[in-house]
Amino acid sequence: MAVHDSVVDAIGGTPLFRLSRLGAGLAAPVYAKAEFLSIGGSVKDRAALSMVLAAERGGLLRPGGTIIEATSGNTGIGLTIVGRRRGYRVIAGVSDRSAPEKSDILRAYGAEVVVAPTAVPIEHPDHLFQVVRRLAAQIPGAWLADQYDNPANPDAHVRTTGPELWGQTGGRITHFVAGVGTGGTISGTGAHLKQASGGAVTVVGADPESSLYGGGDGSPYFVESIGHFLHPGTEEDRWPVSFHRDVVDRFERIPDRESLLTARRLAREEGLLAGPSSGTAVAAALRVARDLGPQDLVVVLLPDSGRSYLSKLYNDDWLRRWGFLEEPRTAAGAEPTAAGAEATVRSVLAGSGPGGAPGRLPVVGSDATLAEALAVLRGVPGGVAPVVLARPARPYGISATEVLGSVSAAAVDRALAGGHAKPGGPVTALLGPALPTVGIGEPLSSARAVLGPDHHAALVLLDGRAAGLVHRTELGG
Template sequence: MNVQSFIGGTPLVELRTFDVPAGVRIFAKAEFMNPGGSIKDRIVRHILDDAERRGLLRPGATIVENTSGNTGAAIAMLAATRGYRVVLTMPDKVSEEKRDTLRALGAEVIVCPTSAPPDSAEHYVTCARRIHAETPGSFMLNQYDNPLNAEAHFRSTGPEIWEALGRSVTAFVASGSTGGTISGTSRFLKSRNPSVTSVLLDPVGSIYHRYFHEGVVDPAQIAPYFVEGAGEDHLAKCMDFSVVDDVLQFTDADAFATCRHLAEREGLLCGGTSGANVWGAVRVARSLREPATVVTVLPDSGSKYISKVYNRDWLVRNGFAAGRDLSLETTA
């Protein structure tokens, strides 16, 4: 067996320290236990396997991709076992821990300004596409627009949740950037029980919330935020709103406060998207009556964000809670 044999099959952890109605349970799938440290291991294995079968990815080729870090780590990990060169582009808000991990795995990392607009040559997606076009024989996963992204979750994440919890699942809640997790998992769960509610979580500064509710993409609403791996400044084709029932907005403060709660009360050291997901799961759980089960995912580990989410100086410097114990903010 090699490292990819251990992708998937992650445990579901019941969260018991949040104030939700009696008889309403919250479960979180510990995706940080994948060998590459995140939920993105699932989609990268699925897409690379497909590309190799179809002859789109040949021995010794270069893989190019834009990433907020986790997809890049999965690519670098699997490329190391398959003999591919890797070039990754990412926005400069990505933590140093993530950048260093990618380099340690042998990837070339190109950092682009987070503030670059989507149509700019400096935008990390545009940069990746240019490198791909200029590199003969290269392969790009195109995770934002590739339907195999969502298919990976339809084939793995969704079935694993259903096998563990079955018809007790009331709602699935997750943030989205490419849309793969929310789209594929929700589609599978709804195929087994159409009454399952799917809730997408979107950070303030992203476009998905307004697009879902009003059908509008307003460039004026695009603004920087600190959470990595959630939200977007353009519509990803992988995002399937037909299986989404509602979209809730969260703030960086919501996500980071919940991260602290998870670490200090549940013993789970998780990244910002995990905090956002659990914040949303709690919001949904509080709207339900027993019996009900809300499921979410913990996409990656907090070890990738020690210099940010779990660094009090960084939190204070960026205006989060002015040094107060953030774990107290999560049930407000």
């Protein structure tokens, strides 16, 4: 068994596991590189160590200094382990959308955690990136790791991950599949594999369906740590320097539901408890392998552990609440069955959209006037509708994270009649609280409970996106 002088020496060196159950029936074998077995629980340990060592060599990080970084969690954890071990103070700026477990882990390792939003234009002073830049400028001896634009990020994988995969497969690897966040992992690993194989290895990016990397519309998605979201108010869309686009041969775009449920299958069928981005990568790898033969060998990289997502991905109630899970609840140990199951919210919306899909969704844009809002609200049950972030039309619909609040016909009528507002005034002047939400697979009793005595309608979510409205009168009971 290996013996190390410190935990830093245990970074990398992760095993490969064949996905024999998820890959059953496929001619090409699919192997998973379990990066969550690295000492800090993710592939970002490699980049963290590489960036710290490069900063020390370049004189950017000196004894007694402070490491600062914006992170969805994993890079911050790696930097904290390496940084604290080497005597540095570490401040991790964490997105408010990250799983809470990650902040808890960061604090456990000794990091100071600052939480800031990412669902605002990147130029906004409250955006996470701006917050950490201000801290780096204000704190003497501070060094901003800047994983998105730091060449030591992809270099870590040119030197370690790529050679490991080439050696572990005996040079037989033909396809490498990984998600793209900062781009460092896929760029560095892919570059080495292409060089070692004389260009024969195909590099495939696994991307959330709406992410800009793979050609999506840039709207929000629910898989953490990968993809490229673009707030409609952002002035300049900058892609990471760490992402070398020429290394990636093609993308597989994976819907959120497929990503999340594939990750759960990975845990239940293969015994690999990995995070949601691993679900994206595995779903992509299985698609790739379907078109290959026994002479091929697919390796998919699993970036982090599912232990950081127990409150989300592995929580059935969370999945139902956001509309990702529609299986009926059952007693412990019982087999799922539709017999006698309570009707779900989907039954109320069924047939209202094209092809019987959910489709009743009156919305008001945040740039609308009160007169335009009233035109939408007339005829809507309860006379209330969500107000959503005004943006160009996106094919994947409205993410629940883009709902700003609500507006009611009654409130508009009162304001106009009392002379407190004019028809051409902005709807945001009468912005009310956001409507309660209910997942499309939740039972009607849950929807009634969500409404309570104070609300007349609820926003229905399907795969984290607004799918329709349900009014109290439609829920029975």
